[in-house]
Amino acid sequence: MSAIPALDPETFKRTTLNQWEKAAPGWNDHAPQIRAWLRMATDAMLAMAAVRPGARVLDVAAGAGDQTLDIAGRVGPRGFVLATDFSPAILAYAKANAARAGHANVETLVADAERLEVEEESFDAAVCRLGLMLCPDPLRALHGMHRALKPAGRICTMVFSTPEANPCVAIVMATGREFAGIPPRDPFAPGSLFSLGKPGSADELFRKAGFSDVATTKLQAPFRLPSAAAYLDFIRTSASPIQQMLAGLDAAKQVAAWAAMEARLQKFASAHGWEGPNELLLTAGRR
Ligand SMILES: C[S@@+](CC[C@H](N)C(=O)[O-])C[C@H]1O[C@@H](n2cnc3c(N)ncnc32)[C@H](O)[C@@H]1O
Numbered sequence: 001m002s003a004i005p006a007l008d009p010e011t012f013k014r015t016t017l018n019q020w021e022k023a024a025p026g027w028n029d030h031a032p033q034i035r036a037w038l039r040m041a042t043d044a045m046l047a048m049a050a051v052r053p054g055a056r057v058l059d060v061a062a063g064a065g066d067q068t069l070d071i072a073g074r075v076g077p078r079g080f081v082l083a084t085d086f087s088p089a090i091l092a093y094a095k096a097n098a099a100r101a102g103h104a105n106v107e108t109l110v111a112d113a114e115r116l117e118v119e120e121e122s123f124d125a126a127v128c129r130l131g132l133m134l135c136p137d138p139l140r141a142l143h144g145m146h147r148a149l150k151p152a153g154r155i156c157t158m159v160f161s162t163p164e165a166n167p168c169v170a171i172v173m174a175t176g177r178e179f180a181g182i183p184p185r186d187p188f189a190p191g192s193l194f195s196l197g198k199p200g201s202a203d204e205l206f207r208k209a210g211f212s213d214v215a216t217t218k219l220q221a222p223f224r225l226p227s228a229a230a231y232l233d234f235i236r237t238s239a240s241p242i243q244q245m246l247a248g249l250d251a252a253k254q255v256a257a258w259a260a261m262e263a264r265l266q267k268f269a270s271a272h273g274w275e276g277p278n279e280l281l282l283t284a285g286r287r
Pocket residue numbers: 001013016020034060061062063064065066067084085086087090111112113114128129130131134135
């Protein structure tokens with residue numbers, strides 16, 4: 001998911017956007033695996049954001065809309081979901097998926113999470129699943145969500161915690177960096193996969209953005225798949241930052257990089273398949 005070369009924030013964002021435009025079909029195709037992986041964490045996120053029947057919910061960096069479908073079901077026909085994302089390609093999947101599921105209460109809006117132009121004080125809840133960490137200026141995104149919420153409206157975001165607690169992501173990124181000849185860098189750099197993973201860092205931003213009753217809950221969400229190869233298939237087709245990192249390599253080097261990743265990920269294989277540890281942080285607050 002996110003690579004952070006030493007680019008200025010706008011160039012970084014343009015590069016990331018291009019990658020998500022390309023990764024959109026892969027992310028959408030892996031909806032069943034993503035759904036199983038994030039099932040419990042998503043239920044917890046929606047409960048913490050108090051997503052209830054009749055609520056108006058802002059879904060930021062909604063991707064192909066997997067969590068949007070859950071929200072639409074929870075708020076029901078009297079409620080409303082606005083699914084936003086900066087990638088028109090991935091958001092088109094969210095729109096199509098909601099229509100296919102028969103949710104007439106979902107609208108989509110192409111929007112940078114750091115420039116949310118939605119009506120002030122118009123939402124009861126805001127959520128952002130695995131998106132806030134990819135924003136080079138997450139405080140700006142949180143200010144926008146704060147502004148969009150009605151007084152006492154609830155927010156909950158989901159991000160990855162530390163590289164140590166997410167060894168598969170860390171292995172993939174470190175191997176990619178090794179093959180691409182990119183020197184090790186601060187894993188908590190803005191816009192990176194682990195940028196909000198340090199204990200307390202999301203809480204601090206939430207408070208700065210004006211939220212109260214801020215609390216973070218740690219949650220284990222192991223990624224269970226048949227094999228390390230299946231995990232890498234997901235990463236190869238859906239994870240924009242690693243694609244970004246390997247893009248400059250010739251075909252043979254790319255093949256070697258993926259083979260090295262697979263060998264290193266074998267340690268999570270067992271007689272029952274493959275289980276990659278994954279730790280998430282759910283940060284909740286109130287306007
Ligand atoms: C890891 S995917 C998560 C998608 C979806 N929330 C899910 O959990 O299935 C990250 C999403 O964040 C979006 N994204 C990244 N940076 C963004 C930004 N600055 N503004 C809006 N969307 C952004 C990407 O386009 C992508 O859809």
